[in-house]
Amino acid sequence: MLQTEGLVKRFGRTTALAGLDLYAGPGSVLAVLGPNGAGKTTAIRVLATLLRPDSGTATVAGLDVVRQAREVRRLIALCGQHTTVDEELSGIGNLVMIGRLLDMRAADAVRRAGELLGHFDLDGAAKRPVATYSGGMRRRLDLAASLVGHPRVVFLDEPSVGLDPGRREDLWRMIRGLAAEGVTILLSTQYLEEADALADQVAVIDDGRVIAHGSPAELKRLVGGQTISVRPARTDDIETVASIMAAVAGRRPERVNRHEVVVPVEGDSAVILMMQRFRVEAIPVTEFSLRLPSLDEAFRALTGGRRGADDNRTEVTA
Amino acid sequence: MTVVSATVDGFMGRPRRLGLLRHSLVLARRSLAKTSRNPGAVVNGVMTPALFLILFLYLFGNSVAGSTRDYLQYLFPGILVMGAGLAGMLSTGVAITVDMKKGVYDRFRSLPIGRAAPLLGSLLADVVRYVIGLAILFGIGYLFGFRVQTGLPSALSAVALAIAFGFCLSWSTVLLAAVVREESAVLAFSFIAFLPLQLGTSLAAPTDTLPGWLHAWTNVNPVTHVMDACRALLTGTPMGGSLALSLTWSAILLAVFCPLAVLTYSRRQ
Numbered sequence: 001m002l003q004t005e006g007l008v009k010r011f012g013r014t015t016a017l018a019g020l021d022l023y024a025g026p027g028s029v030l031a032v033l034g035p036n037g038a039g040k041t042t043a044i045r046v047l048a049t050l051l052r053p054d055s056g057t058a059t060v061a062g063l064d065v066v067r068q069a070r071e072v073r074r075l076i077a078l079c080g081q082h083t084t085v086d087e088e089l090s091g092i093g094n095l096v097m098i099g100r101l102l103d104m105r106a107a108d109a110v111r112r113a114g115e116l117l118g119h120f121d122l123d124g125a126a127k128r129p130v131a132t133y134s135g136g137m138r139r140r141l142d143l144a145a146s147l148v149g150h151p152r153v154v155f156l157d158e159p160s161v162g163l164d165p166g167r168r169e170d171l172w173r174m175i176r177g178l179a180a181e182g183v184t185i186l187l188s189t190q191y192l193e194e195a196d197a198l199a200d201q202v203a204v205i206d207d208g209r210v211i212a213h214g215s216p217a218e219l220k221r222l223v224g225g226q227t228i229s230v231r232p233a234r235t236d237d238i239e240t241v242a243s244i245m246a247a248v249a250g251r252r253p254e255r256v257n258r259h260e261v262v263v264p265v266e267g268d269s270a271v272i273l274m275m276q277r278f279r280v281e282a283i284p285v286t287e288f289s290l291r292l293p294s295l296d297e298a299f300r301a302l303t304g305g306r307r308g309a310d311d312n313r314t315e316v317t318a
Numbered sequence: 319m320t321v322v323s324a325t326v327d328g329f330m331g332r333p334r335r336l337g338l339l340r341h342s343l344v345l346a347r348r349s350l351a352k353t354s355r356n357p358g359a360v361v362n363g364v365m366t367p368a369l370f371l372i373l374f375l376y377l378f379g380n381s382v383a384g385s386t387r388d389y390l391q392y393l394f395p396g397i398l399v400m401g402a403g404l405a406g407m408l409s410t411g412v413a414i415t416v417d418m419k420k421g422v423y424d425r426f427r428s429l430p431i432g433r434a435a436p437l438l439g440s441l442l443a444d445v446v447r448y449v450i451g452l453a454i455l456f457g458i459g460y461l462f463g464f465r466v467q468t469g470l471p472s473a474l475s476a477v478a479l480a481i482a483f484g485f486c487l488s489w490s491t492v493l494l495a496a497v498v499r500e501e502s503a504v505l506a507f508s509f510i511a512f513l514p515l516q517l518g519t520s521l522a523a524p525t526d527t528l529p530g531w532l533h534a535w536t537n538v539n540p541v542t543h544v545m546d547a548c549r550a551l552l553t554g555t556p557m558g559g560s561l562a563l564s565l566t567w568s569a570i571l572l573a574v575f576c577p578l579a580v581l582t583y584s585r586r587q
Contacts, residue, residue: 048428073430082421086348088355100344101431103337129355145425 001026001184002047002153007056009042009208016042018208019056024201027182029175031189031199033298039208040188041081044155047186048078060153077151081158083142087131091122091141094130095148102149109148116144120174136167143174154178156187160194172197192292196220204302212302221266223301226292227254228270229262233284241283248273265290338432345426345439349413350446359412363405363451368458371397374522375462382523387463394464395476395549396521399541401455402448402480403516406488407508409447410440411495414583418499433584437492444488448481467553476551479564483544486568489575496582520545540567 007020017039024030032040045051046058049069058065060072085094092113099109117123120140125133130141139159146154159175160168175198179185189195195202196216204212204219212219220226228249232241235258242256245263249270255262265271271290278285293301353360374393379386414437417423426436466473495504518535519525519542525533536542544567546560 045424048424050424050427070430073428076428078425078428080421080424084420084422084425086352086422088352089348093351097344097348098429101341101426101429101435103340149429 001028002030002058002060002186004043004047004058005056007043007046007058008054009039009046009051010054016208017046017053017056020205020209022186022203022210024184024186026184027179028200029179029185029187029198031187031195031202032205033189033192033195033202034205035190038205040205041157042208043205044078044157044186044188048076048155049073050078074149075152077146077149077154079143079146079154079156079159081161083138085130085138085141085145088129090127090129091117091133092126094141094145098145098148104148112148116147120144135162136164136170139163139167139171140174143171147178151183153184153186156185158188158190160189160191168194192298196292204298206302219298220292223293223298226266226290227262227264228274229260229287229289229291230274230278230285231260231287233286235259237283240281241278241285244277244281244283245274248277260287338435338438341431341435342438342442345436346442346446347439349440349443352413353409353443353447359409360405360447360451363401363408363447364454366404367397367401367455370400370521371455371458371462378522390459390462390464391467391553392549393522394459395552396519396545397459398452398455398476398552399480399483399545399548400516400521401451402484403487403541404484404512405448405451406444406484407491407512408505410437410444410488411491411504411508412501413440414492414495415499415501415504418495419501434580437580437583441485441488441492445481445485448484449477452477452480468551472551476548479544479551479561480548483540483564483568486571486575489572489579493575493579493582496579515539515541520549540564540571543567 002022002024004020004022007017007022008015009017020039020043022030022032022043032043034040042051046053047060047065049065049072052066061075063072063075065072085091086097089097092110095113095116096106096109099112100106102109104112114123114126117126120143122137122141122144125137130138133141139162143156143159156175160171163171172194175185175187179198185198187194187198199216202212202214202216202219203210212222214222228245230241230245232238238256238258238261242253242261245261246253249263249265251264253261253263268290271288275288371393375386375390379389379393383389383392414423417426417436423436427433491504491508494507495501498504514535518532519539520536521541525536525542528536540563543560543563546555547557547564549555550557550560
């Protein structure tokens, strides 16, 4: 459904994309994962027809984003990092305007706006100026605005930035809903967790090229997967806890100290099994957590420790 | 319910004719809706000329024309032109930079609409704002005692000329906005350009007594000619070549800045 081959884009001396290859099949969710400055936004801007690549090709539904930009624009929707709804207009005003720009007749635009406002739980606030909306409501309206024209491909540039965890879950649910309807989604993110929660395929990019590609599960295997960390209430229990965890996971603990045991696991079933064993053995536990490797860890694994993701280069958004 | 696929076929309207015009009108409405909630630029575009009108009237009225009543007849047409020019320089360029920064234009540009539609929409809304601004200025002028000496058609032509010139001039700030992408820079430019452009003219007094260099500038400055032409149309002073020069200058401004602005804007990355 969308594909880039050898995409190169330079801004002056900065190379934002250095031969980027991406592919997402129809109805799939592709996460482009990478640190600030990796080229995520640039890639999205090229695919959304906002930026001409210096070389390489990008196609959406077989249409070239440079030569057939106009046709591509009828199929895509862009949801950028910033919310782009108008503060001064009402929620419904914003959506109707987009509908009118998409050549809908007035009545159709109003109906479509109502449909989307209902879906995104905004009907109560439909007539209020967006200036009175909370951050989460704006995000939802922004997403609704991008869906007005029934896009076949949706680009989401770091969709959950600035959302609190509850709101983020809501957004994820909506994104999954879209995917379930057959919309192809390309989302950029800095969070492995987000890619894991949403994507069929993940492309890890760094310095404008793909350094790893695969399903979230494959990627996790590649970077060491998830770990369970347990803190028993009594330090005397630490040995027992370590042996139980090792037995359930079938792996040696990664770390054992006086307070905490960390064991790598595959799949979520280990969580329940371990919990049951602790209860049966009557071992009180103060902390029990399942954690994914951070993007830092993933990067260290994928780039062979060349560098972490935390050196905070600024993203090229120009 | 399904958000997207339910009505995929035939819901997004088919491309219709006159797309650019319709899209521009939709975006002009957006711009006007924003103005009605946040009328700062329009207020500024009326207040500034109104203040100049009142100050100049009582500062220079008696010494330039012998009485404030006679001076108002001279001063007011220029104030009208100032109002139209200022409104153009202030609103569109600034609005565009704000929209670009917020990413609103990215959304517009990813829609299947003409690339010029957002610009054109904003400028069309400007025309409405000019009309409102000039109507208020006319009201103030009448309150102070200004009277049209010619007739309704001439008066309307004067207003149309002022607006047309303001429109053509405003493309320069549109170009600037597309280049610098910073609304404070656009505002600063508009303010600095405002002084020589609007005041270095025949606004306050006839230009023949001015020192050579300033006289040369006022002769080159297109705003002088537009003010002279409006004065002729409103009060019946000799027109000379001012109308032809005004129209020529408007055409030049439009021909130079409009394509450059549209090109810069659509190439903007």
